[in-house]
Amino acid sequence: MLLYEDLAHQLTGLIHDGVMRPGDRLPSVRQLAQQQKLSISTVMQALRSLETHGLVEVRPQSGFYVRGKAQRVVNYQPVNDIPEAVDVDLSARLMRVLHLNQTPGIVQMGSAIPAPALLLAPRLNTLYSRIARTQPGLLATGSHDNISEPVLVNTLVRRYLEWGCTVRPEQVVVTNSCTEALMLCLRTVTRQGDTVAVESPTYYVMLQLLEAMGLKALEIPTHPQTGVSVEALELATRDGGVAACLFIPNGSNPLGCVMPDANKQAVARLLAERNIPLIEDDLYGDLCNTPERPRPIYAFDRSGNTMLCSSFSKTVSPALRIGFVAGGKRARQVLFQKTVNSGKTNVMTQRVLAALMDSRGFDAHLRTLRRRLTEQVARTRDAVTRHFPADTRVTNPQGGFVLWIELPDDIDTVKLHGKAIEQGIATVPGPLFSASGRYRNFLRLACGQPWSDATDHAVARLAQLIEAMPARSRKG
Helix, strand or coil: CCHHHHHHHHHHHHHHCCCCCCCCECCCHHHHHHHHCCCHHHHHHHHHHHHHCCCEEEECCCEEEECCCCCCCCCCCCCCCCCCCEECCCHHHHHHHHHHCCCCCCEECCCCCCCHHHCCHHHHHHHHHHHHHHCCCHHHCCCCCCCCCHHHHHHHHHHHHHCCCCCCHHHEEEECHHHHHHHHHHHHHCCCCCEEEEEECCCHHHHHHHHHCCCEEEEEEEECCCEECHHHHHHHCCCCCCCEEEECCECCCCCCCECCHHHHHHHHHHHHHCCCCEEEECCCHHHECCCCCCCCHHHHCCCCCEEEEEECCCCCCCCCCCEEEECHHHHHHHHHHHHHHCCCCCHHHHHHHHHHHHCCCHHHHHHHHHHHHHHHHHHHHHHHHHHCCCCCEECCCCECCEEEEECCCCCCHHHHHHHHHHCCEECEEHHHHCCCCCCCCEEEEECCCCCCHHHHHHHHHHHHHHHHCCCCCCCC
């Protein structure tokens, strides 16, 4: 046996024996070479052999990872006829699900929030203490003047510039979360009764915002890998009936897809030509496992038609409550909405976030967070493949840390949610991601918690609940 074959055989045995599980990162090439006393080229030959046999996969700038079993990918059905815009009416059902998902002691696969241990609360505590001590006059400042702290705005501008996206400082408005940022943008460009185009499926909080503001939702077909259909969007916006678009191009929730740059350019051009404002949620941009941090649509829009929104709830702390809008040509209107709706976002927290982002180690934290979340997604995908019915389909997300799961046609995930809660497992049923109540047999699982035997058992128990559900009427 050649040297590289011997190493490949050893690693294959560890994978087959379950010592190394899907999503686990292999030691680096240099580490393996040192441990095994082999050359770099020999180690690379062994790893390429494993990759050829489908046992590992390489992730740019990260290394080699154990690959899960092949999974069926969620179906995408192109739609020739765009459905009618509909009123949104899901908040009562959604709030009930979210309340049940907070039951004490539950296995948390419902809330898309990283585990506290993955975030930066201890570092924030230190920064709050230091800034309160060294800048004691901050809390005596006004509540409706100078809405955005220049030190934070400049930090945001620099970071986006590093990703190939030019943001003008005067266009940035700091907000209380990404949700407030989206709300301010909607208030700027819509009036009650207007129609807003959204991805289908889309994040339920976006639908809640539309419902609260009396807006209609027009669902645009969205591909699990390439995002919202440009062709369907072109068709839906021909007659001038769409007042605005509300999209998540990077790490869409719940699909986890990242739009290719060519599609982003096409969307920016199309909506600018038709003067339809785009409200872009870039919340998951920092959590995409792509070779480079994906640029938002905002980077391709030269007209100022796009309003870029984001926050730090998934990368720093959900309790921080800091978001922002880069408002493009509508920045002054967004600033007005912010001023009259909630005034200035906490000045100390703005300074704390700026200090954190400028500190040594913040980028390393983001790299570690991406790696950990990617591993947790891979392990959950593998567990779904092992435990769920054979005809289950599941996304392979490029960003974020949730899985969108397509179950057999006769499964009602709303009923499944109730049964899962009784077993101590939190999920989110598919219909909550659609204004028209679609996706009855779909399910979103969040992968923000570190993998454990309890998580694997929860996935296995979910599978048992699915198998035990009485069939309604199987198609075909």
